[in-house]
Amino acid sequence: MMLSKPFKKPIRVWVGLGFPRQLNTVVDAYQFAMDYCGNSPEQRAAIRACNAALTGDIDAETARGVFVAFAEKKGLVADEWVPLPVKNERRNHA
DSSP: OOOOOEEEEEEEEEETTTEEEEEEEHHHHHHHHHHSSOOOHHHHHHHHHHHHHHTTSSOHHHHHHHHHHHHHHTTOBOTTOOOOOOOOOOOOOO
């Protein structure tokens, strides 16, 4: 049975139409890498690293580093994501 191994710091990635998603564990990162369209060397490395962490061959933080390298290469890291303030479009024309 594979245990979900948490990261010390979650990874935030862009999904869908520009929505951020937080990946908290090796399982989250593994599923994201498996579901991501493509077959790049970085993606395959992320999948292998997450799988190795899940089987206990490497630690979760090592897998996290490999996954982040993949996500950065693909422009998926959303660490700088900050919600925009809601603007009040009403103007007082008194």
